[in-house]
Amino acid sequence: MSETATDSAADTPPDTTSDTGSADFTGFGADARRFLRELAVNNDRAWFSANRERYETRIREPALAFVRAIAPHLAELSPHLVVDAARTGGSLGRANRDTRFTDDKSPYHPTVLLSFSHGHVDAGRAPGFWLRLTPRGATLTAGLRAAGPRSLRRIREAIVERPDVWQTARDDDVLATLFGDLGKPDLQRVPRGFPSDHEHEVDLRRRRFALERLMGARAVSDADLVVETAATFAAAAPLLAFLCDALGLPWAPSPTRTRRKGRR
DSSP states (O other), rough: OOOOOOOOHSSOOOOOOOOOOOOOOOOOOOOHHHHHHHHHHHHHHHHHHTTTHHIIIIIIIHHHHHHHHHHHHHHHHHHTTTTOHHHHSSOOOOOBOOOTTTTOOOOSSSSSEEEEEESOOOOOGGEHHHEEEEEEEEEEEEEEEEOOOOHHHHHHHHHHHHHHHHHHSSSHHHHHHHHHHOSOOOOOOOOOSSTOOOOOHHHTOOOOOOEEEEHHHHHHTTHHHHHHHHHHHHHHHHHHHHHHTTOOOSSSOOOHHHHHHOOO
16 A cells, blocks of 8 residues: 555545454463563474464464454544454464565564554554563554655654644653653754754654553553553554644544444
């Protein structure tokens, strides 16, 4: 897909049809984190094949249960987020690594990635939310992790044109408490074509607009991880809304969809 939404795409929300099943998430237990620790040390096909049942029961099944459980929470933020509990090709990232263009030929990811990105852009360059499970806990990410030159220009233009809206989305007190700030900028100088003395010149020097929150082992072991993650992502919703608006992507339900829902 292109970096920006088309008119037809904006009118049609993505298909987020998922596997049937109850939202029975009970947490990522100690054996899930132990599996990832052991995989990091034994990252080969023979070990993974011998431990595939552990992967299925300790990693894949809880991960898909988490996706099903958080789906209604994310739907309240935006109907354009892809929240898909399919066993393959959905929100759960592949266990296998793409090793074609890297010197590291380890066949498997030693972490587990759950992606809930905007459905009208290529997933790798879309605003969204992510949870990465690690042996020590999890990292929650919200925003835009990567963007091409055209998308960066549009975001910078939006910051210059609507500085107050940007500041409100970026500096929310709850957001700052949960995530901290956006960190150091990627560039030493403001890109050509933008004012170097702008009040948000630091943000104009960014190539990445993403916030991260670390969660400990105790937090990911509990079913409350769903509610905590949903609340964390909700705090970042204004930031996502700003980024989507800058990129010409829909975020909130359209007035037409809202009126139809209200008549039912």
